[in-house]
Amino acid sequence: MATYARPVERLITELSKLPSIGPKSAQRIAFHIVRGRQDDAFGLADALREVKEKIHPCKRCFNLTEAEECDICRDTRRDQSVICAVEDPYDIGSIERTGEYRGLYHVLGGALSPLDGIDPENLRIAELLERVQREETKEIVIATNPNTTGEATALFIAQELEDSPVRVTALASGLPVGGDLEYADEVTLGRAFAGRREL
Amino acid sequence: MATYARPVERLITELSKLPSIGPKSAQRIAFHIVRGRQDDAFGLADALREVKEKIHPCKRCFNLTEAEECDICRDTRRDQSVICAVEDPYDIGSIERTGEYRGLYHVLGGALSPLDGIDPENLRIAELLERVQREETKEIVIATNPNTTGEATALFIAQELEDSPVRVTALASGLPVGGDLEYADEVTLGRAFAGRREL
Numbered sequence: 327m328a329t330y331a332r333p334v335e336r337l338i339t340e341l342s343k344l345p346s347i348g349p350k351s352a353q354r355i356a357f358h359i360v361r362g363r364q365d366d367a368f369g370l371a372d373a374l375r376e377v378k379e380k381i382h383p384c385k386r387c388f389n390l391t392e393a394e395e396c397d398i399c400r401d402t403r404r405d406q407s408v409i410c411a412v413e414d415p416y417d418i419g420s421i422e423r424t425g426e427y428r429g430l431y432h433v434l435g436g437a438l439s440p441l442d443g444i445d446p447e448n449l450r451i452a453e454l455l456e457r458v459q460r461e462e463t464k465e466i467v468i469a470t471n472p473n474t475t476g477e478a479t480a481l482f483i484a485q486e487l488e489d490s491p492v493r494v495t496a497l498a499s500g501l502p503v504g505g506d507l508e509y510a511d512e513v514t515l516g517r518a519f520a521g522r523r524e525l
Numbered sequence: 526m527a528t529y530a531r532p533v534e535r536l537i538t539e540l541s542k543l544p545s546i547g548p549k550s551a552q553r554i555a556f557h558i559v560r561g562r563q564d565d566a567f568g569l570a571d572a573l574r575e576v577k578e579k580i581h582p583c584k585r586c587f588n589l590t591e592a593e594e595c596d597i598c599r600d601t602r603r604d605q606s607v608i609c610a611v612e613d614p615y616d617i618g619s620i621e622r623t624g625e626y627r628g629l630y631h632v633l634g635g636a637l638s639p640l641d642g643i644d645p646e647n648l649r650i651a652e653l654l655e656r657v658q659r660e661e662t663k664e665i666v667i668a669t670n671p672n673t674t675g676e677a678t679a680l681f682i683a684q685e686l687e688d689s690p691v692r693v694t695a696l697a698s699g700l701p702v703g704g705d706l707e708y709a710d711e712v713t714l715g716r717a718f719a720g721r722r723e724l
Contacts, residue, residue, distance in 0.1 A: 329581055329617070329618040329621050329622065330589065330614075330615075330617075330618060331579075331589050331590045331591050331595065332591060332647045333572070333575045333580050333591060334576060334580060334589055336572045336575065336576075337569075337572040337573065337576045338678045339572075340565075340568050340569040340572040341569070341572075343565060343569075344554050344557065344558075345553060345554060345557045346553065346554070347554075351545055353615060353618070354545065354615075355543050355544060355546075356615065357613070357615045358543065358544045358574070359543075359573065359576060359577070360576055360577075360580055360589060360614075364577045366539075366542060367573045367574070367576070367577045368573070368574065368577065368601040369539050369571055370536075370539040370540065370542075370543075370570075371569075371570040371573040371574050372570070373532070373535045373538075373539040373540075374536065374558065374566045374567070374569055374570040374573075375566070375567065375570050376535065376536075376596070377533060377535075377536045377555070377558060377559055378558070378559075378563045378567065380530075380532050381530055381532050381533060381559055384689070385720050388527065390530050390533055390559060392531060392532060396530065404556070408671055410579075414556070415529075415556065415559075416529075416552060416553075416556045418528070418529075419552070422528045423528065431589070439633045468614060468647070473629060476580040483711045486530045512573075525653045
């Protein structure tokens with residue numbers, strides 16, 4: 327005999343499949359939904375269906391969109407000569423919130439990791455190189471994650487574009503703003519020294 | 526202009542309404558769903574609808590059920606002479622998992638808290654008293670939470686049943702098993718002393 331009624335157990339099981347939600351959280355959320363308003367539960371159910379039915383990659387930059395091209399690609403006020411290459415669509419949100427960048431994007435779909443079977447042909451690198459030529463891009467800002475796989479991906483793309491006139495840049499490494507020198511790891515601190523600037 | 530496509534933003538908004546899910550987690554979960562299998566998203570959507578459409582309180586004990594009476598109330602092998610009064614339906618799961626209790630339950634629907642406007646008539650205390658008489662219950666185990674409101678509720682129920690032949694008990698307070706004396710708070714430690722037992 328299950329501890330809870332079958333539909334409640336089913337909801338707990340489905341919720342437990344989500345990332346960062348363990349069995350205890352799943353149970354707490356399920357009971358919150360049982361107690362809560364029907365509209366809230368149905369709203370979430372509809373949002374789940376809608377996102378799977380309507381969302382697909384932008385045909386130009388592979389950002390997520392409802393339309394053929396994403397809002398950013400269609401925004402003619404943005405600088406069409408710069409492309410920022412990111413690993414995942416949600417990196418775009420982080421960069422947009424800084425307000426520092428007004429160019430286009432290109433979603434690679436991950437980072438090179440041969441041990442996990444992720445080779446250049448599994449990423450959208452060929453599409454990026456083709457796009458750079460076709461769109462006569464002037465600069466590519468590589469904004470992969472500052473870790474081993476992200477930096478390997480950045481280096482690979484830079485090498486592929488070595489003989490092309492496009493400028494290839496990467497985000498600066500250094501101390502996080504508001505951080506504490508004492509708690510900075512040695513690699514980050516080393517990079518911060520190497521990249522020191524005139525005041 | 527929203528950072529993400531509208532259906533993604535909508536899903537993030539709906540997920541953020543859930544307890545213990547902040548904006549960052551909501552975003553991570555939403556992107557997990559976007560990347561994930563359609564079946565998983567639809568499974569969760571269906572589970573959400575089903576739980577709201579099919580689940581209601583058991584007419585006898587107010588546990589959650591699909592049927593008129595819950596599985597526990599319908600299980601004739603359980604001891605029909607003992608009722609364990611709990612605040613919420615999910616407390617039943619915690620108690621069932623101990624395997625120590627084989628009687629029935631009664632869900633009060635919360636704990637007395639006059640400051641929050643929760644008076645005896647907002648809980649299912651009248652239903653409990655009526656049930657004790659009708660079912661000729663021999664013992665009520667009050668398993669409200671070991672905090673101020675839970676204990677006030679336990680005391681209130683005990684007083685209401687003072688003149689009745691039913692035995693009213695409460696869960697033992699004391700040190701949690703596997704805990705450390707050093708980290709026990711003074712109230713718990715005091716209770717553990719007061720409730721010390723012969724070895």
